[in-house]
Amino acid sequence: MENLKKIFSPELIEKQWYSYWLKKGYFRASSDSEKSPYTIVIPPPNVTGILTMGHVLNATIQDVLIRKSRMEGYEACWIPGTDHASIATEAKVMTMLQEKNIKKEDLTRNEFLNHAWDWKEKYGGIIIQQLKKLGCSCDWERESFTMDAEYSRAVLEAFVKLYEKGLIYRGHRLVNWCPVSQSAISDEEVIHKEMQGKLWTIRYPLNGEDGAIEVATTRPETMLGDTGVAVNPQDDRYKKYIGKTINLPLTNRVIPIVGDEFVDPEFGTGCVKVTPGHDPNDFEIGKRHNLDFINIMNPDASLNENVIDKYRNLSREKAREKILEELNDKGFLVNQKPYIHNVGFSERGSVPIEYYLSEQWYLKMKTLAEPALKVVEEGDINFHPSHWVKTYNHWMKNIKDWCISRQLIWGHQIPVWYKKGENSNLPENIHVSVNGPDDPENWEQDEDVLDTWASSWIWPFGVHDWPQKSRDLEAFYPTTVLVTGPDIIFFWVARMIMAGKEFMGEIPFKDVYFTSILRDEKGRKLSKSLGNSPDPLDLIDQYGADAIRFSILMISPQGMDVLFSPERMELGRNFMNKLWNAARFVKMNTSSLETIPELGEVEHEFQLPEKWITSRLHITIQNVNRHINNFRFNEAVKTIYDFTWSDYCDWMIEISKISLYGDDLNRKKCVQTVAVSILRQVLCLLHPFAPFITEELWHHFKTSDEGDIIKTPWPVHDKNKIDSDAEQTMTVLQEVITSVRSIRSSMGVSPGKKADLVIRVKDGFLAKNYEYIIKFLGGISSIQSGENISKPPNSATAVVKGMELFIPLEGLIDVNLEKERLEKRKQELTRHYESVQRTLKNKKFLEKAPPPVVENEKKKLEEMNLELEKLTSNLEMLN
């Protein structure tokens, strides 16, 4: 077998099979096909992104589903693509510009965009190449990018439709503001972190009379924007002040004291400084009491011209320092206490966000949410695991309007135009359309772009150039299943469902599978920003793509986070090597077969091992199907692993050696046929999980009229091949062999040395029929069996299902060791015997338990009893 090396080397085969599949066009899906479609759209990774292990898990699952459905005869269509990721990409472009010493302010919009596209062409889409290395069988000719011309048109189309429906409006209010990207961000992009901060108490002197009010705050610098102080109107301490005013320290301003139910008298001092321009609660209070709204910050969160001179242009941090100093110097600072509170951080900028007054575009969500809630509620869309439904419902039911405008350039510019020089608040001065006004020279387009998620939310139909009606759209929408991480359930999944219902009138997918979140040893999410995600490409180089795919699935149970470490990939590598060598063995020992034989020719000659392994195979097929259908990929993989390693390699192949090395040609052919046939089925079952090695090996075992494994029919389980008699007998045989081996090992019989075996048993069927197997696998030279045989002197004993096994060990036997061994077994058995006995003495059990369960318990008791008797008598003989 010169072409199959002893150790599997994935690097030698992966590349060539991938280009072969591509060349053959196997990944292509046609909307004209007669076959039923099976469609997945990839969650489009950021163009800026590189592959993480999270993507590997996610993509492997999709590839498993696609490859399996392709083998099952569906028109499998996996649509790949990337997301323009406006904030992330713009940040990268900014970094590049900085390196080139170019300032964004000096560039026109188009010049900036040109730089951005240059960057995208040069560095973007690395991740697509990486997905190919992993073996993903995407239809690459359908690759989409969220800023492709057609896709962009679809995005704008969606905006215009919603605007025309009255669901999109412009609002001047507080938004979450990221000072780094200097843009508004949505509520979902704000991450709350618990921080150790301080709570300062500041004295605000009353205006026109003696006395003062004390307020507590975590952000003293915002006092420069205070336009009021609020107390609870029920609070006897303070209600007398309502309607009066105070002199705001450090400024020359006089601001009113108002009564508002929002104030909790128990908290802090019971008085709240009100900064309507920089705090959402204060914003509401301000509106209720007609307070002024002062914006004291620039877009980068430094203080602006609305504050007194000496604080202008200071950063918010520096301003806080100075203000506290001055308050303290002037006697306004009463005290400061350590205080733990939540601070909102920008998802991308990783700095605290600011609440900032600005004009933004909003999408009304309530009406969109209703149908989306319904389809999940009624089971048109199913989540796996289902507990995510609660999270989804909770968010949907409390949904707030979505701020969809961003003060960025890279993205879809909002398709709204304002008449030059006119009041843009009047409807007649606003134009909204995909193509813009007929007289563009008189209009100015809105400068903002859309939130990235306001483009990716139409992904399942946007990739088919909606709203054009195409065959593709008809054939491949709705998609079959969505595979994604639970972290984007609000960002993306929920919004896609809303968009699907709104624009297509139909759900975008029937099932959603939420993958495990991968964490490092410290429990932190693997992410590129933390730098704790090993480079999957390195792991692929080290272990092979098949091994990585297989391992990551094996360690990722449904609905649970995974502690990832690179060493865990060894399990897959070892398995691939095992499979490789099993195939080598089969290949080496079946060269006498001229063609791959039909199973039917030899099936009538099946003996126990062949019947057994066939039965095991069909149970395996059944279970693999069940697990995949239930989205339990770890179980599916484990099932194949166990069958291949334990049943096929450890038992079937070992047993087959007897016939393969023997001279019974019929027997040999039968065993060869079965060995090949089972291996072929294993390769098919495994192909979706480990595509490269299975394709490679397949070509050693396929018939001349069969094609590549990627298009070979998926195995079908046949109930008639499940043979429980064979399985039971085989189990006993395995126990006999294991017992013999155990005795040998514990008595220190060297592996090379053959032993004799004496079996005392009523029914000698097993010992007679499978003597050759017991001898071969147990290292036994002769077997003697019968009902009235007496125990040979100096022999070690084991009891298996009514059989007493004796191995004469003359001289080798250590009586104490043997006693210990039997005692231990006896104790163990007695414990279980007593527990079963208790169960059977329980009248209620006998009355209420289903008869088969009762029967089973009785049988167990009987068998245990028999074994106990034999153990006891053998133990007595040792004394």
Next chain:
RNA sequence: GGGCGCUUAGCUCAGUUGGUCAGAGCGCCGCCCUUACAAGGCGGAGGCCACAAGUUCAAGUCUUGUAGCGCCCACCA
């Protein structure tokens, strides 16, 4: 403050609807370079399934409570 999840062998975890002496991988111990595979083979040690109560003939599995850990959501200055 609300919601969700987790707690099983030294480590990382499986265990789908309650019912075969509780499983795997890694690690550990012993023996083996046996002509498919030392990335391997054979044998073995190791667990009151977090704790408590309940439902049931029967609980790792269902219910409730307790403790610890983790995640998500929420405007208390």
